[in-house]
Amino acid sequence: MAIITVDDDPGVSRAVARDLRRRYGERYRIIRAESGQAALDALNELKLRGDLVAVILADYRMPQMNGIEFLEHAMDVYPGARRVLLTAYADTGAAIDAINVVDLDHYLLKPWDPPEEKLYPVVDGLIEAWLTSDHRPVPEIKVVGHRWSARSSEVREFLARNQVPYRWYASDEPEGQRLLAAAGADGLALPVVITPDGEAMVEPADAELASRVGLATTPSKDFYDLVVIGAGPAGLGAAVYGASEGLRTVLVERTATGGQAGQSSRIENYLGFPDGVSGAQLTDRARRQAAKFGAEVLTTRDVTGLEVNGSARTVRFADGSAIDAHTVILATGVSYQQLAGPGLAELTGRGVFYGSSLTEASACFGQDIFIVGGANSAGQAAVYLARSARSVTLLVRGPSLERSMSYYLIRQIAAIPAISVRTCTEVVAADGDDHLESLTLRDSVTGRTEKVSAQWLFIFIGAAPLTDWLDGVVVRDARGFVVAGPDLTVDGQRPSGWELDRLPYHLETSVPGVFVAGDARAESAKRVAAAVGEGAMAVMLVHRYLERL
């Protein structure tokens, strides 16, 4: 919390600051400036850092910018701060006029000796009035964006998934505009992210964001016992067991830890959580557990290559850099499939979302929502969003939910009046200028199409592994899932290129020392518990592999 004083006479400026410091220095930072512009710069800096300003005292007669002009600008930055004009006797008239211009709280006549009688009672009263209004400091990261800006949504999602606390400001609301002005941003490029120490980033990329908000992005070593690629439940499980069992372990994640599970609003079938657990909570605990045991966790690092160099396995990143390890666990899971149709790609992030129901939920308060999909993920999202939305319409391609969704969820959905289910329905197009405005739905039985007004569409239509970068290195099936263990042996034949005298271990791929766990594995269970279990089991097999090296 700060008190600011500005006076162009250095001697007076120092004297005012000294008097203020004497009485308020313990609780407030006393900041003094010798020109209106310097004081405005200080105010902008404080604003970006999330500091509070209780009182601003400005001398009236200053060159370039007089006290009233300065207070007018200061009001734009800190409208809640109490404003005092310092005047000489001759300026009293001007000060009285200024009460109308800048809504002045007080004017003080110079000199004011003794301050105990003439200065402190005034400032005490102003601070008291200021404290009674709701001014809380905002020390965390601030994101100024527009709810219909795709990158603004992505940045919020990124911070939320990395468990980085932030406060959101809409760019078209007064406080958002004040922050943009303080950062010198025009608001055309959004979002603007402001760090706790007041640095502003315009439209930052994930990697820049990660490093500026304190997430690790670079490995500390160039050789590890184990590199785990992908930080969903399988990768987190592998990192916890690897690190806790003494392996030098690094976990590398393309975006944010948590994987698909991190996006699940409520996981009801994970062992030990009879009341369910949010995916974000579960995976955040796992991340902390991995870090506690000494695993390095790198985010925003996309792995794009895997090479075999003698006994070392080299993992290459998108920027060309690489790390080596004795062993690798592939835990890259699957990614959402994209819904095809005119307008859908263009409006992604602007009303059309893949999976990210949790971060957008507050924006949908009291609104009508459409969800595409008939599996558990779509059902969970419907239940979750129905708590705040006016209505949720589940659009299902098949004739019923029974074949694709768990029974417990079907029952939950049936019991919530705000949710309706439209079967045999496909989304074929989306329309909107800045944001989704309408959807074209097709009845797959009659072939009839219908245009419905819609602002929010969440898509959960299955997923595919993104493993093209492993092409020619490890054996994958026709859909790109990584084949492992006994599945590699066809008619008693070992995979081509396999030179060891033993068969691949259970989760071992066609490259010795490279394992796969979780959804990325061919024929895997596609469940959180299975992924965690496979992560743990892969570490056990890593030990077995290392013993024989």
Ligand SMILES: Cc1cc2nc3c(=O)[nH]c(=O)nc-3n(C[C@H](O)[C@H](O)[C@H](O)COP(=O)(O)OP(=O)(O)OC[C@H]3O[C@@H](n4cnc5c(N)ncnc54)[C@H](O)[C@@H]3O)c2cc1C
């Ligand atoms: C909305 C939703 C709800 C669900 N609900 C349930 C439930 O209730 N119960 C249940 O059992 N299961 C549920 N599932 C399924 C469950 O979440 C998955 O089975 C599980 O997350 C798979 O874990 P994984 O670690 O194998 O892969 P993922 O969770 O997919 O994680 C893979 C990670 O690897 C990263 N990655 C991928 N490629 C690279 C690369 N090249 N470089 C670096 N990183 C990379 C990805 O960014 C991702 O973070 C749900 C899934 C979704 C989407």
